[in-house]
Amino acid sequence: MPQPTRIVMPTSAKKGEVFQVKTIIQHEMESGFRRDNRGLAIPRHIITSFVVRYAGGEIFRADMFPGVAANPYFGFTTTAVETGEVVFTWTDDRGDVTTERRTITVA
Amino acid sequence: MDGNDSRQRRDAAMIDGAQVSRRSIVCGGLAFALVPALARPAQATPAEMADAIRELTGGTAVKPGRVKLVLPELAENGNIVSLAVTVDSPMTDADRVKSVHIFSEMNPVTTLVRFHVSPRAGKNPTLLTNIRLADSQRVTAIAAMGDGSFWSGETSVVVTIAACIDGG
Numbered sequence: 001m002p003q004p005t006r007i008v009m010p011t012s013a014k015k016g017e018v019f020q021v022k023t024i025i026q027h028e029m030e031s032g033f034r035r036d037n038r039g040l041a042i043p044r045h046i047i048t049s050f051v052v053r054y055a056g057g058e059i060f061r062a063d064m065f066p067g068v069a070a071n072p073y074f075g076f077t078t079t080a081v082e083t084g085e086v087v088f089t090w091t092d093d094r095g096d097v098t099t100e101r102r103t104i105t106v107a
Numbered sequence: 108m109d110g111n112d113s114r115q116r117r118d119a120a121m122i123d124g125a126q127v128s129r130r131s132i133v134c135g136g137l138a139f140a141l142v143p144a145l146a147r148p149a150q151a152t153p154a155e156m157a158d159a160i161r162e163l164t165g166g167t168a169v170k171p172g173r174v175k176l177v178l179p180e181l182a183e184n185g186n187i188v189s190l191a192v193t194v195d196s197p198m199t200d201a202d203r204v205k206s207v208h209i210f211s212e213m214n215p216v217t218t219l220v221r222f223h224v225s226p227r228a229g230k231n232p233t234l235l236t237n238i239r240l241a242d243s244q245r246v247t248a249i250a251a252m253g254d255g256s257f258w259s260g261e262t263s264v265v266v267t268i269a270a271c272i273d274g275g
Contacts, residue, residue: 067211073237
């Protein structure tokens with residue numbers, strides 16, 4: 001089931017300019033180390049992979065473990081190459097995939 | 108509640124070191140809250156972190172420097188600790204960052220997060236995220252460079268409310 005996300009990045013940039021992208025996705029990131037009120041382990045449920053692709057290549061990837069806080073947040077930079085789509089993909093350990101797209105205009 | 112009660116007593120006894128005092132039973136509720144954290148598979152140790160780092164580097168020496176890891180000195184809530192890591196690199200073909208690995212010496216899982224950096228990230232790339240910390244500890248960041256070298260930066264964090272009860 002896709003999760004709500006927020007992505008902050010410019011909608012336009014000059015060719016060659018380095019810009020910052022910030023993303024957040026709503027996810028409990030259940031670590032698998034907690035117990036419920038009956039003392040039973042709560043099964044792990046985390047996003048394990050976050051991949052960002054733009055202009056024909058991968059521009060950022062994060063491998064996540066239970067040590068990533070709930071609602072995983074990432075900030076990174078990349079260079080404006082060409083007008084096109086930036087595609088964000090989050091995958092969790094139950095196979096749920098969330099995909100978001102943003103267009104950047106490069107002059 | 109009978110089962111829980113006897114478990115509380117036993118746990119309290121374990122914590123106090125075998126002697127069941129009246130106070131330990133009174134504190135049982137608190138002890139019970141702590142027990143899941145204490146009873147789960149051992150948390151990572153500095154030795155385990157060293158093993159994980161060795162696995163990453165394949166025995167190549169890690170040089171201190173070029174990696175600036177920024178965490179708050181005092182984290183009020185271990186469940187969400189903001190992290191920024193910057194690696195000094197011109198990001199040219201000859202000298203670029205390939206990946207950045209964040210390690211904890213006290214969390215149940217020693218690897219916290221791995222960033223894969225693209226050559227297009229721009230000079231001196233900065234990466235941001237939020238991590239969980241199970242205890243006050245030293246956090247280490249290791250950057251793997253394109254030329255096969257490894258650089259590290261570390262910082263210590265005091266955690267007021269640990270993430271260990273709530274997660275890890």
